[in-house]
Amino acid sequence: xxxxxxxxxxxxxxxxxxxxxxxxPLVGWDARPVWHAERELDGVDAVILPGGFAHGDYLRTGAIxxxxxxxxxxxxxxxxxxxxLGSCNGFQILCEAGLLPGALLRNDHLEFRCDWQGLRVExxxxxxxxxxxxxxxxxxxxxISHGEGRYYADGATLDELEATGRVMLRYADAxxxxxxxxxxxxxxRSIAGITNPRGNVLGLMPHPERAAEAEVxxxxxLLILQSLAAWLSEQPVAA
Amino acid sequence: MQLRPGIADPEGLTIAxxxxxxxxxSVSEVRSGKLLRVSFEADDVDHARSSVExxxxxxxxxxxxxxxxxxxxxxxxxxEEARLA
Numbered sequence: 293x294x295x296x297x298x299x300x301x302x303x304x305x306x307x308x309x310x311x312x313x314x315x316x317p318l319v320g321w322d323a324r325p326v327w328h329a330e331r332e333l334d335g336v337d338a339v340i341l342p343g344g345f346a347h348g349d350y351l352r353t354g355a356i357x358x359x360x361x362x363x364x365x366x367x368x369x370x371x372x373x374x375x376x377l378g379s380c381n382g383f384q385i386l387c388e389a390g391l392l393p394g395a396l397l398r399n400d401h402l403e404f405r406c407d408w409q410g411l412r413v414e415x416x417x418x419x420x421x422x423x424x425x426x427x428x429x430x431x432x433x434x435x436i437s438h439g440e441g442r443y444y445a446d447g448a449t450l451d452e453l454e455a456t457g458r459v460m461l462r463y464a465d466a467x468x469x470x471x472x473x474x475x476x477x478x479x480x481r482s483i484a485g486i487t488n489p490r491g492n493v494l495g496l497m498p499h500p501e502r503a504a505e506a507e508v509x510x511x512x513x514l515l516i517l518q519s520l521a522a523w524l525s526e527q528p529v530a531a
Numbered sequence: 532m533q534l535r536p537g538i539a540d541p542e543g544l545t546i547a548x549x550x551x552x553x554x555x556x557s558v559s560e561v562r563s564g565k566l567l568r569v570s571f572e573a574d575d576v577d578h579a580r581s582s583v584e585x586x587x588x589x590x591x592x593x594x595x596x597x598x599x600x601x602x603x604x605x606x607x608x609x610x611e612e613a614r615l616a
Contacts, residue, residue: 351565352593359590388593395595397534400541444538444596478539 296521298323299336301366301382303346303357308379308501312342315504319517328360338375338520339366341382343437343499353396353440354385363389375421375520376493380438383485383495392486392495393453394445396438400478404439408509409476409498411484412464418457419491424519431468432512434498436476441497443479443486453486461485461496532597533564567591579603 298321302309316323346357370376378386386392413430416423461484465474475482485496500513534540547561573579583601592599
């Protein structure tokens with residue numbers, strides 16, 4: 293299995309890029325930062341949009357970032373089927389860019405929430421890029437750290453997400469039960485992570501990069517991040 | 532820009548609670564939003580309107596969750612801020 297080359301996009305105000313770059317050797321990635329003003333991704337295997345407050349999150353979260361020069365390259369990479377993962381602010385940017393449906397609104401309790409959070413993994417078959425190796429209904433535990441993570445989409449969009457197996461993560465208790473009490477921000481249908489129709493773009497509010505070592509309290513983030521290399525190794529080599 | 536009707540607005544709910552706590556008991560609802568003032572030059576009011584509409588569509592409002600309303604004011608005099616500058 294070759295080492296995936298991963299671009300970690302850095303906007304002004306991004307803060308989780310260092311975490312992704314720090315844990316890349318553990319995950320088995322050859323990762324490098326890509327400044328938001330770049331227009332090329334230079335043949336990487338995957339793109340990460342990390343968390344933070346890109347462009348200060350002014351106007352709306354992700355609203356300015358989605359027009360950064362690098363995003364045109366990210367959009368064409370994604371539409372060609374390239375693996376993209378947006379965590380936290382990255383998820384908000386993907387929604388603003390229209391690569392994922394819906395929007396992330398202010399948490400229902402108005403508090404910034406930074407905590408470990410239980411999650412239930414779903415739709416593993418429709419997202420082999422990021423959910424390979426996990427099983428349907430698997431409970432995992434990842435940190436969350438956001439003030440604007442309340443997933444919203446209209447009813448028809450939510451129904452379509454469910455019907456097409458694109459809800460990959462829901463907020464859940466430690467046993468993987470999806471309950472109102474386990475929902476940390478008021479997200480509709482407890483949605484914590486969704487994919488695009490093709491399954492190559494994942495947006496999630498939790499931070500897998502902050503859960504890659506037992507020393508920091510958990511390593512379930514590796515389940516998502518290490519799925520990439522396995523998936524890449526199964527792809528036919530481009531002619 | 533305001534959240535679309537029907538989308539929960541916890542900020543508005545909290546402000547409404549604050550008003551009621553101050554004795555404004557008749558307050559039934561507060562919806563929060565954001566007000567921007569954009570200054571720019573245009574040939575006439577119609578051009579200004581179509582520019583504002585395009586600005587809202589491209590960037591200022593997210594139609595997934597927000598509704599934008601706007602008004603255009605012609606102002607041939609420099610604004611107070613511009614005079615101070």
